[in-house]
Amino acid sequence: MTTKPRLKTGSHLLPGLAAVALFVVMAVTILQASFGDPQGFGPDTPITASIGYAMFNLDMGAVPGEGFLVAFIVIAVALDAALDGAILLAKREEEGSAVALLADGGRRVRDQLTGRSGETDADPDGEHDGGDR
Amino acid sequence: MVPVQWYLLLAAAVFCIGLFGILTRRNALLFLMSVELMLNAANINLVAFSAYWGNVTGQTFSLFTMALAAAEVAVGIGIILVLYRNFGDIDVTLAKEMRW
Numbered sequence: 001m002t003t004k005p006r007l008k009t010g011s012h013l014l015p016g017l018a019a020v021a022l023f024v025v026m027a028v029t030i031l032q033a034s035f036g037d038p039q040g041f042g043p044d045t046p047i048t049a050s051i052g053y054a055m056f057n058l059d060m061g062a063v064p065g066e067g068f069l070v071a072f073i074v075i076a077v078a079l080d081a082a083l084d085g086a087i088l089l090a091k092r093e094e095e096g097s098a099v100a101l102l103a104d105g106g107r108r109v110r111d112q113l114t115g116r117s118g119e120t121d122a123d124p125d126g127e128h129d130g131g132d133r
Numbered sequence: 134m135v136p137v138q139w140y141l142l143l144a145a146a147v148f149c150i151g152l153f154g155i156l157t158r159r160n161a162l163l164f165l166m167s168v169e170l171m172l173n174a175a176n177i178n179l180v181a182f183s184a185y186w187g188n189v190t191g192q193t194f195s196l197f198t199m200a201l202a203a204a205e206v207a208v209g210i211g212i213i214l215v216l217y218r219n220f221g222d223i224d225v226t227l228a229k230e231m232r233w
Contacts, residue, residue, distance in 0.1 A: 015156040023149035030141045038134050039187035050189045051196070065189035068197065075200045082204030089211030 140181030148174035161213045161223040165206060172202045 041047055041063060050061030057067030110116070147170055154167030176195040183191025213223050220227045 013157050016153040019149045019153035019156055022152065023145055026145040026149070027142060030138055030145060033138070035137050035185070038137055038185040040134050040184060041187055047189065047192070051193050054189050054193045055196070061189065063187070063189040065193060068193050071194075071197050075197050079200060079204050082207045086207040086211040089208070090214045 134184075137181050137185045140177060144174040144177040144181070147171075147177065159224050159226055161209075161216060161225050164225060165209045165213070168209075169202060169206070172198065172205075 046062055050063035050065060053059070053061035054065035055068050055072055057069040151167040151170030151174065154163055154170065158164060158167065176198055179191040179195040179198070181191075183189060183195075216225075216228060217223050
């Protein structure tokens, strides 16, 4: 028998009512607020070129905008740090090293010290059916 | 031109869909997707007001926001990997303590 994807409805969706209520509040506020007519960029404005100039603090763009050179550098450093962090987190330590002993949260060391068997206490109910997530 | 209200309404809808996902889901990957939706709702607002004022600052800033979102996803997926390695699952409700 073939199965098709089904929308799982149930009580776990109840907290989502807060999100729906927030949308109603935001929609009412937005639709009641008054904005003037948008200025727009005009038909033949080089927007992409202006973004490029604004990114490097060059005052050559046809559209006004602030300079973003410092933000550019800061974002470059942040991306570098994030890449290093992701590699550090995802790296699998070699067996036998001191770090590898703690890679499982220190459970193996604890079990050896206390003489307990290797069961995990992470999921006491044993619910691994992947149910309504 | 499209009035700016409709862009704001779209952004509010996308933001609330992301919030809905965060409040109702327990899978860490779906959490990440929901956070991305909320971040991109902010981007829609930035670009909409960039066009509204005829100023390119909002669009440039949204580019930086996207780069930051990429960094956040890289770290987030690393954390999910460690979560799976330690708990055998990526249910966010399993990790209750900072250290165990």
